[in-house]
Amino acid sequence: MFMSKSTRTNATSARAFAALLGCALLGSTLLGCGEDTAPAAAWEQDWQVSQPIVVNGDMLFVNQTMEQVVRLRPTRDGEDIGLDVERVKTGADPGVRAISADESQLYVINERHGEQDATMSVFGLDQDSLEAKTVGLDSAYDRISVDPAGEFLLLSFTGASGDFIARNLNELGIVDLRDGIDEDARADFETLSKRARGIEFAPPFELGGEPQRLAVALSPSAVTLVDLLAEDGPNRLREVPLTISQADQVKTPVQAIFDVTSENTSTDDEDDIGAQNSVSLYLRTDAGDDITRVTIQPSIRPESARKFDISVNQLAGGSKPARMELLDLGDQGTRLITSDGSQPKFTMIDVETGESSTFDLPMTRPASNLIVYKVVDESGAEAVTQTRVLAWSSESDLAAVIRPESIAIGDETPTLGRSVEALRLQARPSSVEIDETSGGTRAIVRYDGLGSGFTVLDLNANRAVPIQGESLGSIFFGQSFAYGTFRGRAYLGIFDLSTGHPSTFELPYEGTNIYVDEADELIVVQHADPTGTFTLLNAVNPTPEHAKVYNNIFLQDLFAQELP
Amino acid sequence: MNCLKMTQNRHLVLSGMVVGTFFLGATLLSTTANAQDNAAAGDANLSVRHEEPTPRVQWSDTNGLVVSIRSATFETPDDSFDAFGGDADYTGGQVEVGYDFGATVVPGLRGYLIYSGGGYATKSRFGGQVDLGWRRDLLMVAADFGPELWGFFRPSIRFGGGYARQTLETEIGGIDRTGHDHGIAGFGAVSLEFFTPRGFFNGFQIGLAVEAGGLLQSSASFDEMQTDGGTNGDWSHRQVDLGELSASGRFVSAGAELIVPFD
Numbered sequence A: 001m002f003m004s005k006s007t008r009t010n011a012t013s014a015r016a017f018a019a020l021l022g023c024a025l026l027g028s029t030l031l032g033c034g035e036d037t038a039p040a041a042a043w044e045q046d047w048q049v050s051q052p053i054v055v056n057g058d059m060l061f062v063n064q065t066m067e068q069v070v071r072l073r074p075t076r077d078g079e080d081i082g083l084d085v086e087r088v089k090t091g092a093d094p095g096v097r098a099i100s101a102d103e104s105q106l107y108v109i110n111e112r113h114g115e116q117d118a119t120m121s122v123f124g125l126d127q128d129s130l131e132a133k134t135v136g137l138d139s140a141y142d143r144i145s146v147d148p149a150g151e152f153l154l155l156s157f158t159g160a161s162g163d164f165i166a167r168n169l170n171e172l173g174i175v176d177l178r179d180g181i182d183e184d185a186r187a188d189f190e191t192l193s194k195r196a197r198g199i200e201f202a203p204p205f206e207l208g209g210e211p212q213r214l215a216v217a218l219s220p221s222a223v224t225l226v227d228l229l230a231e232d233g234p235n236r237l238r239e240v241p242l243t244i245s246q247a248d249q250v251k252t253p254v255q256a257i258f259d260v261t262s263e264n265t266s267t268d269d270e271d272d273i274g275a276q277n278s279v280s281l282y283l284r285t286d287a288g289d290d291i292t293r294v295t296i297q298p299s300i301r302p303e304s305a306r307k308f309d310i311s312v313n314q315l316a317g318g319s320k321p322a323r324m325e326l327l328d329l330g331d332q333g334t335r336l337i338t339s340d341g342s343q344p345k346f347t348m349i350d351v352e353t354g355e356s357s358t359f360d361l362p363m364t365r366p367a368s369n370l371i372v373y374k375v376v377d378e379s380g381a382e383a384v385t386q387t388r389v390l391a392w393s394s395e396s397d398l399a400a401v402i403r404p405e406s407i408a409i410g411d412e413t414p415t416l417g418r419s420v421e422a423l424r425l426q427a428r429p430s431s432v433e434i435d436e437t438s439g440g441t442r443a444i445v446r447y448d449g450l451g452s453g454f455t456v457l458d459l460n461a462n463r464a465v466p467i468q469g470e471s472l473g474s475i476f477f478g479q480s481f482a483y484g485t486f487r488g489r490a491y492l493g494i495f496d497l498s499t500g501h502p503s504t505f506e507l508p509y510e511g512t513n514i515y516v517d518e519a520d521e522l523i524v525v526q527h528a529d530p531t532g533t534f535t536l537l538n539a540v541n542p543t544p545e546h547a548k549v550y551n552n553i554f555l556q557d558l559f560a561q562e563l564p
Numbered sequence B: 001m002n003c004l005k006m007t008q009n010r011h012l013v014l015s016g017m018v019v020g021t022f023f024l025g026a027t028l029l030s031t032t033a034n035a036q037d038n039a040a041a042g043d044a045n046l047s048v049r050h051e052e053p054t055p056r057v058q059w060s061d062t063n064g065l066v067v068s069i070r071s072a073t074f075e076t077p078d079d080s081f082d083a084f085g086g087d088a089d090y091t092g093g094q095v096e097v098g099y100d101f102g103a104t105v106v107p108g109l110r111g112y113l114i115y116s117g118g119g120y121a122t123k124s125r126f127g128g129q130v131d132l133g134w135r136r137d138l139l140m141v142a143a144d145f146g147p148e149l150w151g152f153f154r155p156s157i158r159f160g161g162g163y164a165r166q167t168l169e170t171e172i173g174g175i176d177r178t179g180h181d182h183g184i185a186g187f188g189a190v191s192l193e194f195f196t197p198r199g200f201f202n203g204f205q206i207g208l209a210v211e212a213g214g215l216l217q218s219s220a221s222f223d224e225m226q227t228d229g230g231t232n233g234d235w236s237h238r239q240v241d242l243g244e245l246s247a248s249g250r251f252v253s254a255g256a257e258l259i260v261p262f263d
Helices: A005-031 B002-045 B079-084
Strands: A053-055 A058-063 A068-077 A080-089 A094-099 A105-110 A118-124 A131-137 A143-146 A152-156 A171-176 A188-191 A198-201 A205-207 A210-212 A214-219 A222-227 A237-241 A253-259 A279-285 A290-298 A308-316 A321-328 A334-340 A345-350 A356-360 A369-377 A384-392 A398-402 A420-424 A429-434 A442-447 A454-458 A463-467 A472-477 A481-486 A489-496 A502-506 A511-517 A522-527 A534-538 A547-550 B063-075 B089-101 B109-125 B130-145 B153-172 B175-195 B205-217 B249-262
Touching (some): A152 A198, A198 A253, A214 A253, A214 A279, A222 A290, A308 A345, A321 A384, A481 A511, A489 A511, B079 B109, B079 B130, B089 B249
Antiparallel strands (some): A053 A058, A068 A080, A171 A188, A214 A222, A222 A237, A279 A290, A290 A308, A321 A334, A334 A345, A398 A420, A442 A454, A454 A463, A481 A489, A511 A522, B063 B089, B063 B249, B089 B109, B130 B153, B153 B175
16 A cells, blocks of 8 residues: 555654654753752751840841841831831851940851851941941951940950860950941951950040050950050050969959049149059959059150050959949049948048048948949039949848948048938849939849839939839830830730839730830830741830731741851 | 752653653654655555555544543752752642544644642751741643554643642741742643553553643742631731742653543
């Protein structure tokens, strides 16, 4: 049988069709040979998000798992409540973090586990969008010391264990922030002879007619003065021993206070060149009864390569001083006040003469803390600002208010009720803090576990307002009200700080942290969910109808993110 | 994890290679057979008569019903699917009902209604903080076109499209939530069918079918997740938007089919 023409045409078409299909199939098969990539390791890691850092009504979190900083910004337009979420990558393995003194920057050290070097991310917080700049580091430091003047950062090691190859615990990283941070910014580092246990900055001052910046690193039996403006090695670090011999008992400085006040930098005696233009550093150590004064003044020898001459002397600080504070008493000059560590007494020291006197405190236990604050005395014809010192101890339900201006050093023990006044608290306090939102006229006394509530101290009137709150969890103090959450109960409490009157409101879940954005009149309650669940409430009318609950906000856009 | 992903992909590649090998073999057989046909035709012109050759290529010109049950493996190459584990593809079930329009429309043309469903089982992420599961259901219409070779083999190309629903299930902090996204999907594929010759069984044919192709799908976003177990009082909740999933990718399927021709 002959094959017809149409059959042959069909056969040719089929071959062409089949070849086309074959090529397509082969192509798709070969495409399957592409290389796979493993999912990011972060998917398998534990979820770790830091406690919040509250700055200007925004909340900042460091998400260590995702290696990012998250900023939550409550917004309000009339009755419409919102919560903006912003994320910025840090470097690898974000570790220790700190906020600048003016709260305009967030610093995060990125450790890069298992690596020698590290980076520091600097986030500008006063901009509309969150952006990070990077500073190169030679080591993964785990402590950031923030300059109150915002010009420098000092980075050091706590000595804690970590994931590192090798490190020099005596290293001190120095970051100069004065000219901002450019693309190639890198921290300098110096090596101390001993690891810094603590670092204290001196405020900017002038000495010898030149602007100066100093810091001090506290080490066992020595301190190191760090001249932040010095270019040369000999002046950059100046170690000051606190013992004559290293065989002596170790004296570790635990508190340092710089005194750069004008009274200290001049003298009436023009012939006394050594006393002119000096600043002082007062050191309290963990051993002994004395306060160490380090006097720093410009070198009087023109041939000296040293910028400063340094001298050390001792001031009688009572008995085993547990705390010291510097008091600027105006016409009366500058004094140091220390609290004894072994008995309820305090010591006033005239730093000009070195003379000191010790007085009793109306407390049952030694005062472990001193808080200096100012009050305005309006009883006379003119309002007068006066200095007060609140002495308290976590072991005593009695606190004391000291009026240092009424105490004459060398006099007998001042009469109670005039120079020193007792203040009975609800219980032994766990903390006492000046409430800055009140302008320093109020202190908040908290108790262990907060189960007993808290006490508001009116510092002007020396009056205590006890507020009881069962199982109070977290608390935030506003100008007129305190806002609290309760453990085990889905409620928030609003406390009138002038009367102590509480009001309670319902929450969708138990709250763990509470903040108030006073500009937008919003209460922000963070719940226990580690993935970030927040309730935003109208602060004036905090009811469910005027609230919004944001669930799992840290997982926002999870699928779109590039995980580390 | 990576090994698992590689194994899965190797499965996909092997499936493709099997299909390709079959197809290339069939193509070569077809070419040889047709060459023989042509030679036979030439010989016939020289008036040397051979045995009657069987027609090798046919275009179906009868109506019929086609039912197919398949296993389908879909690639999800987008990184967003790392959320559901290390696998780069999932295998689901697929049911197809087709109609051969050979007698009524165009010889060799079939139309299909296809359901395909499957996804990734719930996977625990971030140390158990988050559990995530995903599945996709496709309901599509498709048409394929292809010849029948030697009465038992049918290569074809197929195109289709339709409705796609993606479901995301989460369990975060002990609270279950479910979200659905409704979208569209379209695909193009090459298929190979091997079936019993007509008459082998009385009134029907059975066969095997394999297919490889690509699927395009609209991205899914899950910004309206619903809490399982009701609402939380009078509170207004804003559930988290986890972002978009892009589920486009290649696929292969294989399965059995039943053909009932309406002669």
